[in-house]
Amino acid sequence: MRIPLLALGLTLGASFIASAGPVESQVETQGPRGPLRGTMLKPDTSQRPPIALIVPGSGPTDRDGNNPLGVKAATYRLLAEGLAAQGIATVRTDKRGLGGSKDAVLDPNDVSIRAYAGDTLNWVAEIRRETGAACVWIVGHSEGGLIALAAARHASDVCGVVLLATPGRPLAEALREQLRNNPANAPILDQAEGVIDDLDAGKTVDVSNLPPAVATLFAPQLQRFWIDLFAHDPARMMSDYRGPALIVQGERDLQVSTEDAYSLKEANAQAALRLLPDVNHVLKTVATDDPAANAATYADPTLPLAPDVVPAVADFILSEGVEQ
Numbered sequence: 001m002r003i004p005l006l007a008l009g010l011t012l013g014a015s016f017i018a019s020a021g022p023v024e025s026q027v028e029t030q031g032p033r034g035p036l037r038g039t040m041l042k043p044d045t046s047q048r049p050p051i052a053l054i055v056p057g058s059g060p061t062d063r064d065g066n067n068p069l070g071v072k073a074a075t076y077r078l079l080a081e082g083l084a085a086q087g088i089a090t091v092r093t094d095k096r097g098l099g100g101s102k103d104a105v106l107d108p109n110d111v112s113i114r115a116y117a118g119d120t121l122n123w124v125a126e127i128r129r130e131t132g133a134a135c136v137w138i139v140g141h142s143e144g145g146l147i148a149l150a151a152a153r154h155a156s157d158v159c160g161v162v163l164l165a166t167p168g169r170p171l172a173e174a175l176r177e178q179l180r181n182n183p184a185n186a187p188i189l190d191q192a193e194g195v196i197d198d199l200d201a202g203k204t205v206d207v208s209n210l211p212p213a214v215a216t217l218f219a220p221q222l223q224r225f226w227i228d229l230f231a232h233d234p235a236r237m238m239s240d241y242r243g244p245a246l247i248v249q250g251e252r253d254l255q256v257s258t259e260d261a262y263s264l265k266e267a268n269a270q271a272a273l274r275l276l277p278d279v280n281h282v283l284k285t286v287a288t289d290d291p292a293a294n295a296a297t298y299a300d301p302t303l304p305l306a307p308d309v310v311p312a313v314a315d316f317i318l319s320e321g322v323e324q
Contacts, residue, residue: 031104038093057142160244168263250279
């Protein structure tokens with residue numbers, strides 16, 4: 001039996017009381033056919049902390065920010081741990097059809113921004129039931145930022161949004177730029193851009209005779225999602241949003257640029273903007289222009305987040321003073 005210190009008649013200074021640390025638990029909410037699952041991390045506090053839902057980026061990215069395509073940066077786990085140290089609780093989740101949420105749908109590729117936004121709002125409602133919070137922050141990374149905007153535009157129970165490395169231009173344009181920025185893509189660039197043009201026009205493409213890299217990126221089972229994604233204009237979505245918003249953009253991001261951040265800011269003058277020097281797409285520190293050094297951080301979970309990332313997010317959430 002645990003005996004309260006007061007029952008022992010002891011008076012101890014704070015320096016003698018060991019903190020139990022953050023409390024982690026597994027949570028779930030209902031998906032279309034089965035549960036969506038995630039991890040809640042709460043700071044060790046008797047008060048009700050602000051709470052944020054971390055929405056993952058593109059591809060088969062899991063709740064920790066990793067995927068089987070070589071990304072092992074653990075960005076979302078590190079972000080959750082950093083926010084817990086600042087007194088902010090988080091829930092990070094597996095997407096429908098993947099990881100712990102694999103039974104939520106039959107086909108993980110049969111998705112849309114609208115469907116992901118619906119899942120996000122289900123999570124918001126579940127988090128409020130679980131914690132009693134009046135509202136939930138949505139922290140979206142990369143493509144997750146678009147989902148955050150799609151979910152939050154008409155939701156009264158969303159405190160606000162934090163957009164981490166989120167595209168600010170039409171996604172077809174952003175993808176073209178990403179491909180052009182990598183010299184290794186030169187031999188296939190014309191073919192890839194031809195496919196993007198067709199998908200951007202709402203047409204599916206026969207990729208069976210295209211180079212394997214192009215055929216894999218635009219596989220038939222993914223094309224409906226590409227078409228849906230290209231139909232969304234992040235700047236227009238941002239202009240429709242009226243709640244608190246923070247845009248965080250690393251200046252060494254090879255996938256999303258500062259131009260994207262400025263586009264989002266221009267679309268919503270009330271949004272706060274933080275540009276972070278020497279920070280890349282997975283929110284790690286990169287102090288060189290060498291693309292190989294930048295890419296190496298994607299596969300190293302032992303690297304901490306860049307030092308300014310957590311304070312930027314935490315300071316914004318805590319300074320807003322939204323009732324929990």
